[in-house]
Amino acid sequence: MEIIHVSAECYPVAKAGGLGDVVGALPKYQVKMGHHAKVVMPMYKTKFLYQNEWAVDYKGRTNLGDRWFDFTVIKEKHNELGFDLYLIDIHGLLDREAVYGYADDTERFTAFQIAVVNWLSHWQHRPDVIHCHDHHTGLIPFMMKHCYDYNKLAGIPTVFTIHNGQYQGWMGWDKSMYIPRWDEWKRGMLEWAGTINPLASAVKCAWKVTTVSWSYMEELRYNSNGLEALFEYEKGKCAGILNGIDAQVWNPATDKYIDNHFTTDTVDEGKQANKELLCKQFNLDSSKPLFIFIGRLVGEKAADILPDAIMSSLYNFKDQVNFLMLGSGEPNVEWQLSQLVPAYPGSYNAVIGYNEKLSHLMYSGADFLLMPSRVEPCGLNQMYAMQYGTVPVVRSTGGLKDTVVDMGDFQGWGIRFNHATVGDLTHAIWRGIDLYNNNREHLAWMRKRMMNIDNSWENAVQQYLNLYSSLR
């Protein structure tokens, strides 16, 4: 099958979160299974762009309302990533350093989507499926089905995957003129609650909709930032397919970012060696359990309860625990986490920012990973942690619920709690400390148990392939 993935992110070209990881891995595994998977994404000014060789694939001209623009589709020459990678260059709009966060993001990603369908409509043959990811590509199913200029694409199946349903790409009706030639009576296919809602539009127009875990699919029907009724109505075409992890990038036996490699047989020693390096670098104590957090410091991740839970733990379980935080996001949380550093020397440290290498070192050297998320569509961090024998301490929600079994349950290897509150999180931390101090043998068993779980992509890829086949 020829599968075209359209996304705003793809690791290692540009990544802001889990979406990038998934779009960097899924096509690679589809190619391994004998299919032609391609990724098309915006051309940002990233390191990857400058480090690789490119060939021009197509040059076009189109418009965003009354603003005409030229675009160029360039293709990476040497198949560096294991699949064909195409970048859309729209000078002045997409060629920025960051992926998101600009005042004109609506214009940037709408222009990107228009360029994609314009380019596809010039192909001599038709691909088997167009697989769009998250709201930045949510207008594509509508345009393929309902815009006169892209009529040619109307019969190509579309799949839309929701990696995060909280962000929906809302835009005012004044921007409807950006979308090329369509019949006014079809506005219902773009609208939700009075605005153009690209995520809702994709749920209505795509042939199939998937989310990145089964539990998240269920949760969207009662908690999806206003789209609950839509998910209830469209549940017949929705399915949950749990993400996998890229075992080439996330493997403690070969990880290029860590110094002490390990396998299930050497996990205890390997982890301790990495923990010692980490603790030395961040002024922590390697004889105590090390709890880490890695991620965006936002409400969705319940990052706001971390400072109080850390203070409460350091107060109640004095001298028995270490914390190391890595993340960036809401300024007040960044500030609070930074303020704790001088208050607890030797037991607590925080790095505000994004650091891929450090994240690998942390997964490999830590004992526990905290994920108190309020919403977690799939969550990759807990799966990476499990791959490195780091006990996930998670709230029972979405993909966390689908991938972590509590150590109190039969053959469980994690710690689960129900509420994103300081009390619940502190109690979960206590369970971790108790395990580390009083039941080291069981901890060693849990590490091996979780490292043996197969979270690889092969299984998920097969489910996507079955889904595509059902549409042909």
Ligand code: ADP
């Ligand atoms: P989300 O996509 O909602 O942010 P996921 O758990 O699906 O959450 O994926 C997060 C990914 O981003 C993981 O690969 C994680 O290691 C990485 N990540 C998040 N924040 C940072 C950071 N500050 N430094 C390094 N990696 C980070």
